Amino acid sequence: MKEHKQYCTGCSHKESINKNISRCPKCGEPMEVELIKEGKINYSTNKGQTILERYADFFPYLDISREDSLGEGFTPLTKLQNLASDLGLKGLYLKNESQNPTWSFKDRGTLLGILHAEKLGYKKIGTVSTGNMAPSVAAYASKFNLKSYIFVKETIAEEKLNPILIYNPKLFKVKGDYGSLYYKTLELGEEKDIYFINSDVPLRVEGSKTIAFEICEQLNFNIPDYVIVPSSAGGNIRGIEKGFREFKEAGIIDKIPKIICAQSSGCSPIDKAFNENKDKIERFGNPNTIAHAIENPLPPSGNQVIRMLKRNGGFTVSVEDKEIIEAQKNLANNGLFLQPASCVPLAALKKLRKEDKIEEDAKVVLIGTGGGLKYTSVFEKYDFRYNEINLEDIKTI
Numbered sequence: 477m478k479e480h481k482q483y484c485t486g487c488s489h490k491e492s493i494n495k496n497i498s499r500c501p502k503c504g505e506p507m508e509v510e511l512i513k514e515g516k517i518n519y520s521t522n523k524g525q526t527i528l529e530r531y532a533d534f535f536p537y538l539d540i541s542r543e544d545s546l547g548e549g550f551t552p553l554t555k556l557q558n559l560a561s562d563l564g565l566k567g568l569y570l571k572n573e574s575q576n577p578t579w580s581f582k583d584r585g586t587l588l589g590i591l592h593a594e595k596l597g598y599k600k601i602g603t604v605s606t607g608n609m610a611p612s613v614a615a616y617a618s619k620f621n622l623k624s625y626i627f628v629k630e631t632i633a634e635e636k637l638n639p640i641l642i643y644n645p646k647l648f649k650v651k652g653d654y655g656s657l658y659y660k661t662l663e664l665g666e667e668k669d670i671y672f673i674n675s676d677v678p679l680r681v682e683g684s685k686t687i688a689f690e691i692c693e694q695l696n697f698n699i700p701d702y703v704i705v706p707s708s709a710g711g712n713i714r715g716i717e718k719g720f721r722e723f724k725e726a727g728i729i730d731k732i733p734k735i736i737c738a739q740s741s742g743c744s745p746i747d748k749a750f751n752e753n754k755d756k757i758e759r760f761g762n763p764n765t766i767a768h769a770i771e772n773p774l775p776p777s778g779n780q781v782i783r784m785l786k787r788n789g790g791f792t793v794s795v796e797d798k799e800i801i802e803a804q805k806n807l808a809n810n811g812l813f814l815q816p817a818s819c820v821p822l823a824a825l826k827k828l829r830k831e832d833k834i835e836e837d838a839k840v841v842l843i844g845t846g847g848g849l850k851y852t853s854v855f856e857k858y859d860f861r862y863n864e865i866n867l868e869d870i871k872t873i
Contacts, residue, residue: 479492485505491507493537496596498676498677499662505779506677506776508714512534512535512722512726513725524542526542526545527545527549527686527690528545531689539591546587549584553569554569556568556569556810563826566839569840569842571843573687577612577615579846580608581712583612583616585680585684585711587616592679599623600623600624600668600670601613601623602671602672603624604658604661605626606654606769607636607768607851611640614626617645624645624646626645626646627661628648629657632768635851636851658675658709675711676710676775676777680715681712681715682715684712684713699731702734703736704843706820706821707737707738708769709772710781714784717732717735734790735784737781739792739795742763742765745772745778746778754782755779757779761773766800766816767800767815767819791833793824793833799823801857806822807819814846815846817845818844818848819844821843822842
């Protein structure tokens with residue numbers, strides 16, 4: 477059997493996939509599993525088919541079992557006809573990742589990471605999170621009977637803690653720079669034998685491929701012109717692009733959509749570097765945005781996202797908090813309640829259409845990464861009103 481490799485996205489240094497290596501030992505850039513160039517979709521009629529069973533050819537380096545799944549993937553691709561008409565688009569869709577087991581896209585990569593950790597013999601796993609990855613890793617650790625170590629920033633919204641703690645992890649609120657915490661935990665992992673499934677480690681990126689695979693099938697292989705992804709560390713956007721690329725290499729699709737990296741103006745290090753035509757990101761000073769889930773001032777995959785976008789022909793955009801809130805209202809008016817970070821793609825699309833950077837009659841897919849109940853403090857930005865009435869007066873409304 478072929479031994480699969482992982483390679484450095486910066487200098488192309490190669491290592492066996494049977495090693496827990498997140499960053500290149502030579503240049504420090506993120507590692508990535510080599511491109512799978514051959515494969516087909518497993519069109520099984522089994523009702524309980526999992527995403528890893530369906531796309532098994534694209535994960536040949538893992539042993540796959542149905543019992544491993546919590547039901548991640550197969551999320552809806554919702555057509556937004558009214559918004560498409562308003563924006564003059566041929567088609568507009570939202571990939572609703574809030575329908576995963578812990579209400580965000582993170583479950584896809586967490587499952588892959590844990591399967592890899594188990595294969596390598598780890599008994600402890602961990603992660604660094606602003607809110608979505610933490611409950612995901614804690615939940616899957618519980619399922620697999622592994623110890624989990626969760627590190628969150630000190631300023632995490634209090635309402636996000638209990639949905640993590642319910643899974644009984646060891647949780648630490650950390651004082652200090654969040655951008656540096658990622659690297660500190662990788663050092664800790666080596667010392668304490670903990671497999672950290674952080675934001676852009678190779679197997680988490682691999683999990684995000686399945687988002688692209690599903691979009692292709694759900695659109696009957698009529699590939700969109702653009703896919704807009706809210707981006708923080710950069711792992712998810714890398715995985716989505718890689719998924720389209722693998723399907724093209726395998727001959728399943730004939731083109732790859734342009735990928736757009738969408739960020740909040742309150743924390744937009746990738747957008748800033750890309751638009752200044754720089755090859756490397758710089759730490760974003762004083763991040764402050766309502767889109768907490770994408771508030772990473774020093775994204776560990778930032779440089780690779782820039783390289784990927786240049787290869788892909790995509791680009792970046794950032795939007796203000798007021799635009800994010802307006803987009804959240806727009807989505808709610810179409811029956812979808814998503815967390816602020818998930819509304820960034822729609823806000824970005826509206827801005828790009830005004831600036832004529834996305835052509836009329838384009839087909840666009842927005843990636844909605846997590847559900848609105850993950851951050852209910854956003855309600856403070858709204859002026860909600862309700863009515864009170866006596867039962868006997870109900871017919872007077």
